[in-house]
Amino acid sequence: MGRAFEYRKARKMKRWAGMAKAFTKVSREINIAIKEGGPDPDYNPRLRLAIANSKAVNMPKANVDAAIKRATDKDSASYDEVTFEGYGPHGIAILVEATSDNNNRTVANIRHVFSKYGGSMGVNGSVDYMFSRKGQFKVKREDLEGDLEEIELELIDAGLDSIEQDEDEITFYTAFEDFGKFQHELEERNIEVDNAELVRIPSHTKKLSDAEADAVIKLIDMLEEDDDVANVFHTMDESE
Incomplete structure (x- = not known):
């Protein structure tokens, strides 16, 4: 593999x-x-x-x-949601989502990681267009009662876009603007969500050799180690 x-x-x-x-x-x-x-x-x-x-x-x-x-507490720190865009080694587009109470610190840290591990930060919009923002809801198969095909048809009006499934888990995807409506629909149906978040799905991916992939993985791992970083999305092909 x-x-x-x-x-x-x-x-x-x-x-x-x-x-x-x-x-x-x-x-x-x-x-x-x-x-x-x-x-x-x-x-x-x-x-x-x-x-x-x-x-x-x-x-x-x-x-x-x-x-x-x-x-x-009115005196507590307030966090802002910020995104950073750039490229990793071998032309892999990378989009970083972060939450920060000190934007200057976060910018400096993210820029340093990109530079140190073979990448480069870009300007806003440089790679964002390569990703579609989707709502993602994960439900344990054992917690979902009823016929999945029937449930799928019923959820289309609530914004269901697509479904992925494996032996243990079912993942529902919605358009970004339908995230709240779909969340409400699942709550109304008493469907327990194991995890829900907004994700960014790449419109295309790039296959790398094992050695090339190692370099990209190192950069992603180091970005994820930063306390301000919430999610890292990329265009590297992760299939077999």
């Missing part, structure tokens, strides 16, 4: 791995959600989603409550 395929498997296994990193990501999402829509999850869909995702990473309720309390 190719190195890129091994990388894809490793990334799937380590998604949300690293307790401190996962908790930081959820805490910042709670902060942003509360600053935007208030501290009551009944009236704040984004906060409900953040709390639901906290369960997916086994974040203790005490930590969640503490994050909510910090976010409601």
